Amino acid sequence: MQIHSPEFKQRAGDALDNANLQRALGNLRDGFPQKRAAAVARMPEFEQLRNEGRDLKNHILANLDFYLEQFEDNVIKQGGQVHWARDGEEARRAILEICRNAGAKTVTKGKSMVSEEINLNDYLEANGVKPVETDLGEYILQLREDHPSHIIAPAIHLNLDDVSDIFHKKHNRPRSEDPAELMQEAREMLRKQFVAADVGITGANFCVAETGSTIIVTNEGNGDLTQTLPRVHVVITTIEKVVPTLEDMTLFLRLLARSATGQEFTVYNTLSSGPRRPEDQDGPEEFHVVLLDNGRSEMIGSEFQEMLRCIRCSACMNHCPVYGAIGGHAYGWVYPGPMGSVLTPKLIGVDKAGHLPNASTFCGKCESVCPVKIPLPKLMRHWREREFERHLSPKGFRFGLGTWAWFARRPGLYRWVSRSSSWFLKRLGGKQGRIRSLPLGKGWTAWRDMPAPQGSTFMDQWKRHQQTQQQKNKG
Amino acid sequence: MTASSTTPPTAKVGFFVTCLVDMFRPSVGFASIKLLELAGCEVEVPETQTCCGQPAYNSGDRNSTRAIAESVIDAFDGFEYVVGPSGSCIGMLHQYPDLFEPDNPYFERARSLAGRAYEITSFLTDVVGLGTLQARFEGLVTYHDSCAGLRELGVKTQPRQLLSQVDGVELAEMNEAETCCGFGGTFCIKYPDISNRMVSNKTANAQATGAAVLLGGDLGCLLNMAGKLKREGSTMEVRHVVELLANMTDQPAIGESAADLAYNAGGH
Numbered sequence: 079m080q081i082h083s084p085e086f087k088q089r090a091g092d093a094l095d096n097a098n099l100q101r102a103l104g105n106l107r108d109g110f111p112q113k114r115a116a117a118v119a120r121m122p123e124f125e126q127l128r129n130e131g132r133d134l135k136n137h138i139l140a141n142l143d144f145y146l147e148q149f150e151d152n153v154i155k156q157g158g159q160v161h162w163a164r165d166g167e168e169a170r171r172a173i174l175e176i177c178r179n180a181g182a183k184t185v186t187k188g189k190s191m192v193s194e195e196i197n198l199n200d201y202l203e204a205n206g207v208k209p210v211e212t213d214l215g216e217y218i219l220q221l222r223e224d225h226p227s228h229i230i231a232p233a234i235h236l237n238l239d240d241v242s243d244i245f246h247k248k249h250n251r252p253r254s255e256d257p258a259e260l261m262q263e264a265r266e267m268l269r270k271q272f273v274a275a276d277v278g279i280t281g282a283n284f285c286v287a288e289t290g291s292t293i294i295v296t297n298e299g300n301g302d303l304t305q306t307l308p309r310v311h312v313v314i315t316t317i318e319k320v321v322p323t324l325e326d327m328t329l330f331l332r333l334l335a336r337s338a339t340g341q342e343f344t345v346y347n348t349l350s351s352g353p354r355r356p357e358d359q360d361g362p363e364e365f366h367v368v369l370l371d372n373g374r375s376e377m378i379g380s381e382f383q384e385m386l387r388c389i390r391c392s393a394c395m396n397h398c399p400v401y402g403a404i405g406g407h408a409y410g411w412v413y414p415g416p417m418g419s420v421l422t423p424k425l426i427g428v429d430k431a432g433h434l435p436n437a438s439t440f441c442g443k444c445e446s447v448c449p450v451k452i453p454l455p456k457l458m459r460h461w462r463e464r465e466f467e468r469h470l471s472p473k474g475f476r477f478g479l480g481t482w483a484w485f486a487r488r489p490g491l492y493r494w495v496s497r498s499s500s501w502f503l504k505r506l507g508g509k510q511g512r513i514r515s516l517p518l519g520k521g522w523t524a525w526r527d528m529p530a531p532q533g534s535t536f537m538d539q540w541k542r543h544q545q546t547q548q549q550k551n552k553g
Numbered sequence: 554m555t556a557s558s559t560t561p562p563t564a565k566v567g568f569f570v571t572c573l574v575d576m577f578r579p580s581v582g583f584a585s586i587k588l589l590e591l592a593g594c595e596v597e598v599p600e601t602q603t604c605c606g607q608p609a610y611n612s613g614d615r616n617s618t619r620a621i622a623e624s625v626i627d628a629f630d631g632f633e634y635v636v637g638p639s640g641s642c643i644g645m646l647h648q649y650p651d652l653f654e655p656d657n658p659y660f661e662r663a664r665s666l667a668g669r670a671y672e673i674t675s676f677l678t679d680v681v682g683l684g685t686l687q688a689r690f691e692g693l694v695t696y697h698d699s700c701a702g703l704r705e706l707g708v709k710t711q712p713r714q715l716l717s718q719v720d721g722v723e724l725a726e727m728n729e730a731e732t733c734c735g736f737g738g739t740f741c742i743k744y745p746d747i748s749n750r751m752v753s754n755k756t757a758n759a760q761a762t763g764a765a766v767l768l769g770g771d772l773g774c775l776l777n778m779a780g781k782l783k784r785e786g787s788t789m790e791v792r793h794v795v796e797l798l799a800n801m802t803d804q805p806a807i808g809e810s811a812a813d814l815a816y817n818a819g820g821h
């Protein structure tokens with residue numbers, strides 16, 4: 079996916095003006111949070127599960143090398159292969175080579191944000207391999223040459239109309255507005271692709287070290303067909319997805335489904351353990367796992383380590399009032415919302431993604447719903463610290479902040495400044511008690527009035543009050 | 554008026570004014586002090602206080618934050634409690650220990666300050682008993698839960714419990730009362746159009762309750778919401794909750810003038 083994060087402000091502005099998008103976002107804000115809340119309410123021990131999830135992830139991250147090696151050993155024991163990839167380039171090459179060895183013309187794909195992260199589709203296409211997205215949302219986006227705006231509901235920015243239009247245009251069929259019919263249409267188109275594909279590529283929600291298995295969870299079942307029908311199955315995933323045991327995995331599955339969609343359990347939970355064995359009814363002949371690092375190992379031991387606990391449930395963005403106002407595309411790259419505001423600066427550079435950790439009120443809602451208790455606002459603040467240290471924040475802003483901080487350490491002068499400011503603003507407010515336009519505060523007064531101060535400052539009034547009290551007491 | 558038996562009647566409280574109350578709405582400070590005194594506290598206002606340092610902290614300027622934190626810690630040395638009319642600023646005081654290495658002498662002092670610092674409504678309910686309030690306010694009100702108070706300090710039931718003791722007040726909860734109003738300190742200046750969308754959602758939810766007054770416990774949010782309501786031409790009043798609790802609603806509401814006060818009084 080092309081990087082557009084530097085244009086965050088512009089894109090956010092466009093998103094706010096886009097009536098269709100706003101309609102779609104309204105549905106999201108009404109849907110996901112209520113469903114999650116209901117699921118959590120049905121499970122009194124949910125809070126305890128969150129603590130367990132957090133602790134287990136911390137344990138895994140402290141022993142990541144051990145579990146990754148165990149995972150690799152067990153994949154090999156099952157007859158599969160593991161490909162370690164330091165960056166996107168290595169991952170893309172490894173996957174292309176597997177496709178070439180299989181003589182693949184088309185590959186089917188399950189939904190994978192990691193494949194977006196490494197720009198896999200464009201790369202395969204440019205090298206003569208046609209990728210076909212099989213998740214309904216991703217399929218719609220591929221037809222539109224669009225990109226996901228959400229990590230579990232990739233086409234959440236679209237409305238039914240948009241789907242009717244694109245299907246009509248690309249499928250050469252009469253235009254339908256019936257969701258069931260549209261679904262059927264997509265199903266028919268995709269069936270042929272499932273059968274024709276030589277390689278199936280999926281992501282993984284978790285990699286189980288003790289068995290060498292990977293798992294994907296979906297609500298459509300497309301993942302099953304993607305990984306069992308073609309001759310070769312490639313899993314593209316990242317190093318922090320490893321969990322020690324199957325039982326540990328189920329802890330995260332319980333947290334994931336409830337946090338993401340408010341389901342008790344996702345509909346399809348599909349484990350892959352190596353290629354097909356002689357006694358198996360079906361399955362691929364080859365099983366490959368591409369394990370991508372892409373900067374993640376550098377996060378270990380840094381102030382951003384906690385971000386690696388993320389299980390990609392999307393609860394943080396579903397509950398984020400900023401995401402809810404502007405949608406995922408405004409963030410300008412693969413991962414939107416609070417988790418993206420922490421991860422993206424690491425993956426593409428804080429010089430490019432600097433707006434993301436700044437565009438937050440630190441309201442803390444994300445942290446309060448995160449199933450593994452990632453302190454997202456704190457981590458965003460760490461990015462702001464790095465930006466500040468590297469002088470990446472705007473000059474005018476730094477100057478203003480520096481001046482204010484200088485006064486804030488000098489109570490006498492500070493008193494004088496607040497006294498003059500109140501006086502001045504009070505005058506500006508006049509009889510109205512509010513200011514409609516402030517030359518230095520346009521950001522504020524473009525959209526709202528600035529309430530005027532009541533009069534002199536509290537400190538001055540308090541001093542006078544104290545003096546009168548004392549005089550009274552004397553008298 | 555009786556103070557709870559757990560606190561001696563002379564609990565020594567250092568009052569943290571907060572910079573916005575100091576500049577914009579001193580009446581919130583006087584109302585808070587009145588309530589603290591009613592609860593039997595001996596209140597002092599240290600003269601060397603300025604701001605909690607949040608603008609620097611949230612802008613990534615750790616050195617300035619630390620310097621400001623040191624002066625706040627010095628200013629409030631020796632008080633049994635530190636109380637302020639803002640969840641956000643008191644929440645910031647709770648962050649101070651994170652700013653210092655454990656071998657820095659300020660580290661322990663920061664921890665001590667964090668342990669003594671309370672948001673006003675939570676102090677009046679969780680620490681000292683306020684007894685029965687002598688306050689009256691006729692009308693339907695709604696309450697916005699400011700983020701830091703709610704999620705960092707657990708302020709949710711306290712202001713409501715106190716409000717329920719004000720004669721004549723009726724509370725109508727709004728939808729999404731716990732959703733951020735879009736203020737966010739420097740956020741509202743840096744990303745004004747996103748902030749605007751958030752505050753518009755908030756004022757719509759508040760007005761849908763039919764309440765005449767919107768209350769909250771943080772002046773930043775209140776200035777933001779009042780500014781938006783006034784720009785929208787709404788007559789909804791915005792006040793800090795302590796104004797009602799202390800029976801001090803004679804001042805015009807936030808962003809309003811004496812003329813509005815007279816008009817509103819005639820209107821309902």
Ligand code: SF4
Binds near residue numbers: 337391
């Ligand atoms: S940061 Fe937390 S809430 Fe957000 S996607 Fe990751 S696990 Fe889910």
